[in-house]
Amino acid sequence: MRLTDIERFLDQLGDEARAIAMEHFRTRFDVETKSDATPVTNTDRAIERRLREMIASRYPTHALVGEEEGGRIADGVNWVIDPIDGTKSFATGLPLFGTLVAILQDRRPICGMVEVPAMRERWIGFADRTSCNGEPCAVSACAHVRDARLCSTDPRMFSGEAARAFATLAREVRVTRFGTDCYGYAMLASGHVDLVVEDGLQVHDVMAIVPVVQGAGGIVMTWSGDPIDGNFQGNIIAAATQSLHDEASRWLGRPRV
Known part of the structure; x- marks a missing residue:
């Protein structure tokens, strides 16, 4: 091909x-x-x-x-x-x-x-x-959670510890917007959004997202840092830069109170 x-x-x-x-x-x-x-x-x-x-x-x-x-x-x-x-x-x-x-x-x-x-x-x-x-199109240069524009489809897609982790991260970013579905990832690829965090996803939800974000210079992995492939099921972090991805991952992995 x-x-x-x-x-x-x-x-x-x-x-x-x-x-x-x-x-x-x-x-x-x-x-x-x-x-x-x-x-x-x-x-x-x-x-x-x-x-x-x-x-x-x-x-x-x-x-x-x-x-x-x-x-x-x-x-x-x-x-x-x-x-x-x-x-x-x-x-x-x-x-x-x-x-x-x-x-x-x-x-x-x-x-x-x-x-x-x-x-x-x-x-x-x-x-x-x-x-x-x-x-x-290309992603932004955002390097820190405190400066990030975060998108996610619905806060109810998170449950239990994941919900607490996301709420912690969302308090740290510059702005949070919900209801974006695939458009949040597209806006990340075009540099208008810096970070997308979601959970409860299936293969069909994310496979097209990965090359669109990566081709624009972004990072897409699971919360645990694994690459996304045909065996995927679960959570995702898409970020404009590696440093932003790493920082968001640390926030999501911290103990919550």
């Missing part, structure tokens, strides 16, 4: 996801609750179904994994799809939802796309570069 071909194809996937999402955004539709208590709409299903069709037609030997239709990550090349990251936002007319598509090679994410239809913005990231709507 040539990177130029992949980038062009990701744009095609993004265009298709945007068209389907915007056809239904801010219209009346049913929202179902899945067995894991997360919401889903027919738009989620339609986007994933269409992207699967396009990928299978173009790369018939590649494995496919999606939030709605499942699948298992295997060795070789895998595509991981989250058709609507931020279904709650989509269902309530808020624009910060997105479609995430990642390519994994032997369980490691090598490129990713964050398509945000309502904002008409699209990030595509590789190991050495990330662009937004075709223009290069």
